[in-house]
Structures are given as structure tokens and as C-alpha cells.
Amino acid sequence: MADSLLSSPGLTTYDILSRHGVSRRDFLSFCAITAASLGLEAQQVPAVVEALETKPRLPVIWLHGLECTCCSESFIRSSHPIAQDVVLNMISLDYDDTLQAAAGHQVEQIRKDLIEQAKRGETEYVLAVEGNAPTKDGGVYCTVAGETFLDVLRETAEHAKFVIAWGSCACNGCVQAAAPNPTGARPVHECITGKPIVKVPGCPPIAEVMTGVLTYVLTFGRLPELDRVGRPKMFYKQRLHDKCLRRSFFDAGQFVESWDDDGARKGWCLYKMGCRGPTTYNSCATFKWNGGVSWPIGSGHGCIGCSEENFWDDGPFYSRLAKTPLPGIEATPQKVGIALTAAAGVGIAAHLAALAIKRGRAAATENKAKEA
């Protein structure tokens, strides 16, 4: 990584790779795999090859805000033997306060220099953001090198070509923005304006998805096609539920009822255990995790919807539905509904009883009047 800092910016990815001893064959294989994972047609592979061979690497500034660094952890575990190498070298990762070897003023200077160069139109850079910015009290709850992260983020975004929001923190707030959100943490798109943003949610995002997005961006110099909420369609166009290996049990109506029952042993659907697959868009069912070893639902645990907004607040994780957001009512809609229905029943009974009493009284006075 220090290497990418020191390397001259004019080099192409292929230059760097061959310097690292990656063979032409491995390079082509990487291009083909990447093109496939991006959903490109076979004819497009040469475009990927050509871009990586000829385009100078795009400088990337990778900022870390309020976060746990799980995105970086995921990223550096890309599964293809040379993927992590390729990607880390492919981008000229000019600033990443977690991964780079340099430290202190020297590093901050790199960031400022790059911004200055971009201002003068001498270079372009991509801003990748991991984590988000606390906005309460002037943003003091996250400061980097004496500046609030909110300022750093805005300053760096202003001259960036576009912005990549890594992980659920940057995309929709994640745990630090969960209620009651004491530091006022806000996702990236709520902190900056006027920049194209690609959101790569997940806690963390899958390594292959991260490298895939980066490769696309570097190959074609633009953002991939995005969905309604700004996620790349190629990786977030499908719910886990629609590609799940347990789906046939869902359709059949066969569900795990407790973690140690017969259904659990038979691999039945985890819907009743709170699985969020039916509302979660991510690539877990496709790429799986840790180089395709397994994934949560494959291992017998429901999805918690880590790539969806509000997933921390929409608990409990092991209940089928989110609790109602009605103030003071910590219950599922089913409980609220039963209570409302019971209340209606009580109201009707009371009305009927009052009616009977009124009628009884009226009859009694009538009788008295007759007797008299």
C-alpha cells in the first residue's frame, strides 16, 4: 500500500501488476472473472483488458469516518488470488488513513495536494467513504487530524469526480445512526450535495462486490447503472429471498420454528426465525462469503438485512416483523392489531350494555306510569 503511495501516478494497472510478477495469463483471467461478475458480456472482456492496460490509474482518496472498519476488512479479503492485489494496486490509493504506511501531516498533505490539483484541473480523483459523519455539536464526535470529519468529507467531496459510499454506515447510517442516534450521525448523501454517489451497502459489503464496483468505475470511468436508491443494479437487483437455497421450503410452507427442531436439521426456511431475506437486496446468495465458503442463510441463520436501511432499528432480529414505530409501543403490528380489535369488542359490549340499561329504565318508568 505504501507502494501505491510512492508509485508514479502515470502508470497503468497492468504496469503495476507485471512489476509485481503477475503473469499475463493471470491478468487476463482476472479480467474475465471481473467482467463476468459485473454482468458484462463476453465481448466486453477486451474492453476491461484494454482499460486496465492503457488508462492511468485513477487516484482514490479513501476516507474513514464513524465506523468499525469492517468494510476495509472485507475488501482486503477478496477471494480471487490476485483480486486484492489487483484492486489495491489498480487504484492509486493515495490516501487511506487505515491502510497506508505513512502517517501524520505528510498524509494530510497528500489529500490536500490532490484536492488542489483537482481544483486546477490537473487530475481527477474518486472519493471513497467508509463510515459516516456525526453532525451534532458541530461534528465534534469524529475528528481526524484536528478537523471534524464532516468538514473533511465536504472539502474532499467538493472536487471529487464522484463518490463511492462503502457499507451501510456511509449508505444509510448503520448502527451509529440507530435510535436515539446520540451523535447525529448522517449517511454520506445527507452530508454532501451535488455529487454522483454510488452506494455499496452491507455490514460489511461483500469483498467481490467492492472490487467489482471499483473495477467497473476504473474500467469505464463512470458509475455503473444505479437503482432507485443509488445502489449498483448489477449487485443489488435481487432479493436474497429470490435466490435462496431454502426458498422451496418457503413456498411449501415448511418453516424452522426453533433453532434445534427437526425443520432446522432439514434445512427448512428461516422466515419464522426472523429472516430478512424477503426484504433484503444483496449478493450474498450469489457470491456468498469468504470466497464462496458459505453465507448466513446457508449456515442456518436468518439474514438480518445488514444492507437495508434502518436494519438496527427494525428489530428484534429474531422476530418476523419490525416492531411498530408508534411512540411508546414496543410491539409487533400483530400484537397492536389484536389489542385494537379487543378494544373495539369492549367498546361495543359497553355500548350494548348502556343501551340495555337505558331501555330497562325506560320500560320501568313506563310500567310505573301504567300502574299509577
Add this chain to the structure above:
Amino acid sequence: MSQITAPYAAAPAEPIFKQELVWQWPIRLFHWLNALAFVVLFLTGLYISDPIFSPAGEAYGNQTMGYVRMTHFIAAAVFTVGFFWRICWFWLGNRYARSGFPYVWRARWWRNLVRQTWDYLRLDFGHVHMGHNALAGLAYTLVPVIGGWVMILTGLALFGQSNPDGFWDSLCGWVIPMLGGGLRTHMWHHLVAWLFLVFAIVHVYIVVLDGTQQRNGLISSMISGRKFYPADEKPGSHDED
């Protein structure tokens, strides 16, 4: 009993009651299709939410959840078409098709609302309407109309989730980010379903109560379309617009 001593009196020359067509057939058709669709939607919806019975045997031989969901979607189609059909008849129908509608900018509607609420509270059934009274109109607007919009929009948005580039998602998918995600959309769809049940229970209670107390043909009117009014009054003279 004791008053009827003479043999049955001959029918009076002038009728004491007259009838008027209040609910035209499109309204009645809507009403019963909607009632049927709601019952099916609610029962299948509860199963979708909490599948309590589970078939034995292998998955390939069963399709329980699949069929329940399919039934929900067919009933949803009936519900949705009926909903817009009824909205069209708000304008196409007779004056009673608009009765009770919350004309909040008219003082008369508010007066009618207060009066009707007060009548129910003090257990008085003297005040007969041909169409809907203001309180009924308010209840219909809150649950079947506004609630109906919620059910249709959230329902179609959830329906579209399996194909994000498809027709239903393009039409209604914006609902999901607006409500804060797919799970919250399920939550609202489910919560409002219960409001429909509460509405249905109270609705049936009031209809039976009013119908048996006022004896103006309220209950049968949703089949025959007709209600009775005293012959010496103008039809619908108690009604708001």
C-alpha cells in the same frame, strides 16, 4: 298487543312509507366484492405473516405458502379494481354515492358530524339518513379510502420487490424508501390490515344496530338498493349533500 283488537285494518289508502333507490348497482356490487376480498386478504395475510400450519412431506410435494400468497394476490386484484371502480362512481353515481364525504370546508358537514356522534353517545336512534351520515363518511374515508390507498400502494410495492425493474416496482416502488425500507413497508401493510378488521367489526355492529332500531331498510338496502322514508317527508331531507 292489547291495542290490536279489531281484525287487521285495511291498508291505508295513502302509503305511510315510500322507498327510494339509494345504492345503485355499481355501489352494491363494489360493496360485496370488497367485503369478500377483505375477508380473503385478511385471512391469507395473517397466514403470510405467521404461517401456523405446515404441511408434512417433502417440499416438492407442497405449495402451501405459494397458494396462500397467490390467493392473496388474486383477492388483491379484486380489491384494487373495486377500489378504483368505487372512486369513479363517487362522481358517476347518484347524490348518495357522495353522501357523508368529509366536506370539511362546509359547516353543515361539521354540524352533522357532531350531531351524529352525540346521538350515538347518548344512545339515540331518532335521526334517520338515506345516504351516509357525516360520521360514517368520515370513518369510510379514514379506513377503506385512505387505508385502502395505503394497502394498495404498500401491497403493490411489496409485490414488485421480486422484480425491481418490472412494472409494479416502477409504479409503486417509491413507497419503500419513503417508508424507510421493505420491512417497515411490511409493518405498515400489516398494521393497517388490523385497522380494516376493527373498521369491519364496528361497521357491522352499527349497521345492525341502526338497521334494527330505525327499521328503514338499512340492512337490506345493500342488496336491494332501496331505503324507506316517511311518506310525508321529502326523500333524503335529513341528508347532507
